[in-house]
Amino acid sequence: MKFFVDTAEIKDIRDLYETGLLDGVTTNPSLVAKSGRNFKEVIKEICSIVPGPVSAEVAATDYEGMIAEGRTLAKIADNVVVKVPLTIDGLRATKTFSKEGIKINVTLCFSPNQALLAAKVGATYISPFIGRLDDINLDGMQLIRDIRQIYDNYAFTTEILAASIRSANHVTEAALAGADVATIPPAVIYKLADHPLTKSGLEQFVKDWKATGQSIL
Ligand code: G3P
Numbered sequence: 001m002k003f004f005v006d007t008a009e010i011k012d013i014r015d016l017y018e019t020g021l022l023d024g025v026t027t028n029p030s031l032v033a034k035s036g037r038n039f040k041e042v043i044k045e046i047c048s049i050v051p052g053p054v055s056a057e058v059a060a061t062d063y064e065g066m067i068a069e070g071r072t073l074a075k076i077a078d079n080v081v082v083k084v085p086l087t088i089d090g091l092r093a094t095k096t097f098s099k100e101g102i103k104i105n106v107t108l109c110f111s112p113n114q115a116l117l118a119a120k121v122g123a124t125y126i127s128p129f130i131g132r133l134d135d136i137n138l139d140g141m142q143l144i145r146d147i148r149q150i151y152d153n154y155a156f157t158t159e160i161l162a163a164s165i166r167s168a169n170h171v172t173e174a175a176l177a178g179a180d181v182a183t184i185p186p187a188v189i190y191k192l193a194d195h196p197l198t199k200s201g202l203e204q205f206v207k208d209w210k211a212t213g214q215s216i217l
Pocket residue numbers: 006026027028129131132163164165166183
């Protein structure tokens with residue numbers, strides 16, 4: 001499973017890239033607003049740190065606007081993935097971009113039918129939002145399982161990018177459900193390494209090693 005980080009914070013991206021765990025980055029207008037940075041500048045900087053796919057979302061909601069903005073964003077760097085909303089205009093833009101060889105992440109997906117449409121028009125990634133479905137008492141993870149089955153039934157190559165991930169359990173469940181990618185907030189990525197038995201076991205090893213009085217170097 002590939003890991004993308006869901007943030008526009010440069011320091012977090014740099015630190016995580018150095019761990020070797022990061023395959024890509026996703027941003028959205030809310031995350032860019034939170035960073036306080038100029039959108040195109042921050043995308044350019046992220047692309048210079050992470051060689052993998054970096055999602056940059058269009059602001060327009062009409063087809064012509066999405067095409068103009070998406071082409072502009074795609075020129076920022078070779079690893080830019082243009083993110084468009086799952087609307088009829090967004091799907092039409094996806095078809096156009098896929099013919100032009102521009103990679104597309106179709107976002108704000110909340111149903112299996114929406115995911116089916118995105119695959120039909122050649123989306124590179126589909127982003128089902130797990131946490132936001134859970135927020136309204138629906139089963140976000142069932143959506144990942146349904147999309148996996150539909151895509152496998154028809155051998156669609158669109159990658160399932162599990163988004164709106166809020167916890168370490170979400171990551172485990174998305175991996176079990178067969179998501180190709182998870183885009184995860186930085187704090188949740190670090191939490192994946194935590195286990196109380198690892199912590200206490202290491203403390204014991206450090207103590208016992210000290211007692212030997214030895215040094216490896
Ligand atoms: O980038 C899209 C998605 O991951 C947003 O997550 O927590 O705002 O629902 P959230």
